[in-house]
Amino acid sequence: xxxxxxxxxxxxxxxxxxxxxxxxxxxxxxxxxxxxxxxxxxxxxxxxxxxxxxxxxxxxxxxxxxxxxxxxxxxxxxxxxxxxxxxxxxxxxxxxxxxxxxxxxxxxxxxxxxxxxxxxxxxxxxxxxxxxxxxxxxxxxxxxxxxxxxxxxxxxxxxxxxxxxxxxxxxxxxxxxxxxxxxxxxxxxxxxxxxxxxxxxxxxxxxxxxxxxxxxxxxxxxxxxxxxxxxxxxxxxxxxxxxxxxxxxxxxxxxxxxxxxxxxxxxxxxxxxxxxxx
Amino acid sequence: xxxxxxxxxxxxxxxxxxxxxxxxxxxxxxxxxxxxxxxxxxxxxxxxxxxxxxxxxxxxxxxxxxxxxxxxxxxxxxxxxxxxxxxxxxxxxxxxxxxxxxxxxxxxxxxxxxxxxxxxxxxxxxxxxxxxxxxxxxxxxxxxxxxxxxxxxxxxxxxxxxxxxxxxxxxxxxxxxxxxxxxxxxxxxxxxxxxxxxxxxxxxxxxxxxxxxxxxxxxxxxxxxxxxxxxxxxxxxxxxxxxxxxxxxxxxxxxxxxxxxxxxxxxxxxxxxxxxxxxxxxxxxxxxxxxxxxxxxxxxxxxxxxxxxxxxxxxxxxxxxxxxxxxxxxxx
Numbered sequence: 365x366x367x368x369x370x371x372x373x374x375x376x377x378x379x380x381x382x383x384x385x386x387x388x389x390x391x392x393x394x395x396x397x398x399x400x401x402x403x404x405x406x407x408x409x410x411x412x413x414x415x416x417x418x419x420x421x422x423x424x425x426x427x428x429x430x431x432x433x434x435x436x437x438x439x440x441x442x443x444x445x446x447x448x449x450x451x452x453x454x455x456x457x458x459x460x461x462x463x464x465x466x467x468x469x470x471x472x473x474x475x476x477x478x479x480x481x482x483x484x485x486x487x488x489x490x491x492x493x494x495x496x497x498x499x500x501x502x503x504x505x506x507x508x509x510x511x512x513x514x515x516x517x518x519x520x521x522x523x524x525x526x527x528x529x530x531x532x533x534x535x536x537x538x539x540x541x542x543x544x545x546x547x548x549x550x551x552x553x554x555x556x557x558x559x560x561x562x563x564x565x566x567x568x569x570x571x572x573x574x575x576x577x578x579x580x581x582x583x584x585x586x587x588x589x590x591x592x593x594x595x596x597x598x599x600x601x602x603x604x605x606x607x608x609x610x611x612x613x614x615x616x617x618x619x620x621x622x623x624x625x626x627x628x629x630x631x632x633x634x635x636x637x638x639x640x641x642x
Numbered sequence: 643x644x645x646x647x648x649x650x651x652x653x654x655x656x657x658x659x660x661x662x663x664x665x666x667x668x669x670x671x672x673x674x675x676x677x678x679x680x681x682x683x684x685x686x687x688x689x690x691x692x693x694x695x696x697x698x699x700x701x702x703x704x705x706x707x708x709x710x711x712x713x714x715x716x717x718x719x720x721x722x723x724x725x726x727x728x729x730x731x732x733x734x735x736x737x738x739x740x741x742x743x744x745x746x747x748x749x750x751x752x753x754x755x756x757x758x759x760x761x762x763x764x765x766x767x768x769x770x771x772x773x774x775x776x777x778x779x780x781x782x783x784x785x786x787x788x789x790x791x792x793x794x795x796x797x798x799x800x801x802x803x804x805x806x807x808x809x810x811x812x813x814x815x816x817x818x819x820x821x822x823x824x825x826x827x828x829x830x831x832x833x834x835x836x837x838x839x840x841x842x843x844x845x846x847x848x849x850x851x852x853x854x855x856x857x858x859x860x861x862x863x864x865x866x867x868x869x870x871x872x873x874x875x876x877x878x879x880x881x882x883x884x885x886x887x888x889x890x891x892x893x894x895x896x897x898x899x900x901x902x903x904x905x906x907x908x909x910x911x912x913x914x915x916x917x918x919x920x921x922x923x924x925x926x927x928x929x930x931x932x933x934x935x936x937x938x939x940x941x942x943x944x945x946x947x948x949x950x951x952x953x954x955x956x957x958x959x960x961x962x963x964x965x966x967x968x969x970x971x972x973x974x
Contacts, residue, residue, distance in 0.1 A: 531748050532744075532748040533748065535741070535743070536741070536743065536749050536750075536809075537762065537766075539709055539739075540736060540766050541732075541736035542762075542766045550751075551751055555751065555752065555753055634753070635752075636752065636796040636798065637752060
């Protein structure tokens with residue numbers, strides 16, 4: 365497994381780049397105390413809204429806080445929230461969708477109607493409601509995001525499974541006497557996860573933004589917590605000072621793109637047909 | 643076929659098998675894919691089955707090995723009713739009957755190496771001893787004429803013929819007696835078809851297999867089968883040993899179908915019988931003989947009465963009112 369990942373890194377430069385970007389952000393978040401030149405909430409109103417300079421690489425915001433430091437620290441919250449949400453929602457959603465699609469019939473109907481109940485609410489409002497009901501904390505916000513996000517994965521997985529299960533190799537496994545669950549786990553899921561993986565990696569940026577939207581509304585993390593999405597929304601008020609919103613936005617963008625590259629690479633790694641090409 | 647008749651050497655008996663697909667689940671629009679077929683299949687014979695696409699050949703084949711639930715009727719293997727087996731018994735029974743598929747590239751899991759594909763049958767049946775499995779896999783590969791190094795390939799790295807051989811090897815892994823070949827050579831090109839057909843008949847001799855050989859390619863069925871069944875719209879219209887069918891076709895549909903076989907020799911090319919019209923929908927088959935809408939020889943009885951599959955000559959069965967009297971003479 366490790367050997368094939370190294371092989372993949374050598375041949376697929378985008379994958380390597382994606383790994384590099386994500387690793388940088390993760391390391392930066394872990395070692396923020398050593399990397400960041402200033403504290404994330406240290407204010408100095410005399411230097412508010414200064415443009416980027418050698419002293420303040422990314423400039424300062426309206427409270428005179430160093431944006432570079434805040435971006436470094438912000439990774440802790442944004443990455444945690446984004447990754448955990450995507451991971452949980454993706455896993456739950458794809459297992460749920462796979463079971464619904466595979467069993468079909470009444471089970472499928474009931475399971476999908478249940479998930480559509482969640483989809484039928486505007487996701488942001490629903491997340492807010494859950495969050496408000498449970499009380500605002502980092503954990504509860506992530507929980508709310510997972511509840512809102514998993515049905516999309518379930519729907520995608522179900523539709524893929526519906527086509528994959530018609531393949532003759534599935535029938536061959538049944539003819540050999542494999543049990544239902546064995547067929548699902550060994551034949552169907554490995555051939556279906558590719559598209560879910562791609563969606564998960566693009567969804568990461570999305571979830572970071574969702575999280576910051578909730579934070580902006582006073583749920584999730586509260587100011588002055590440095591959090592990428594919240595920093596972007598703060599920056600919107602200072603339209604002519606591009607660095608205030610620009611740099612945290614860039615952080616979200618690079619993270620989303622990086623994880624997308626990784627997802628692309630992983631899909632290729634799992635599909636032997638694509639593996640040959642790189 | 644005829645219940646009272648005592649048959650030695652019987653491997654599989656299908657009695658009045660019906661497989662319906664209820665599309666909407668409300669009893670309307672039921673597709674009668676297989677509508678009351680009874681056949682006997684002897685040990686070590688190749689039973690070929692022909693018919694146009696959509697006549698229910700594949701459905702019937704899958705019904706025989708319990709991959710599709712029967713709406714009605716039963717399939718006996720060695721006098722055991724396969725529709726009444728418990729889960730465990732069925733799993734055991736699966737070892738005895740296997741299937742080879744039409745599309746060699748769809749029948750192998752693209753994510754797994756050939757070796758893993760061939761290990762699967764053993765794992766499913768609780769054989770985990772690696773040495774035993776490895777020996778057996780190498781044996782299987784030799785049997786189907788592939789080399790050891792193919793084991794580390796992925797399916798997409800193999801040619802169509804090689805993939806089909808892997809499919810055959812997998813079907814043979816559990817030492818079955820009965821194999822349904824569902825258009826097993828249709829997707830291959832002609833030279834490879836011949837190779838795979840030869841392989842199949844060699845294996846039959848070597849391992850004492852019995853095939854239920856489904857094909858729409860008449861030449862292929864003719865070449866390989868001991869007995870041939872002709873299907874039309876979910877029903878069996880004629881069943882006969884190869885020789886008998888070669889000499890004399892009774893049913894008008896069989897006549898038309900077999901006259902369509904291309905011949906190399908110009909003199910041998912008989913007058914082609916061209917049927918008019920389309921195959922009726924299996925959701926709403928015509929009353930009486932289902933072929934009467936296209937039959938050049940139909941008469942009043944055909945529209946009202948469903949013909950039975952009757953013996954008109956020794957071992958030659960036909961479902962057609964034209965030969966009702968033949969049956970009486972034969973049985974006298």
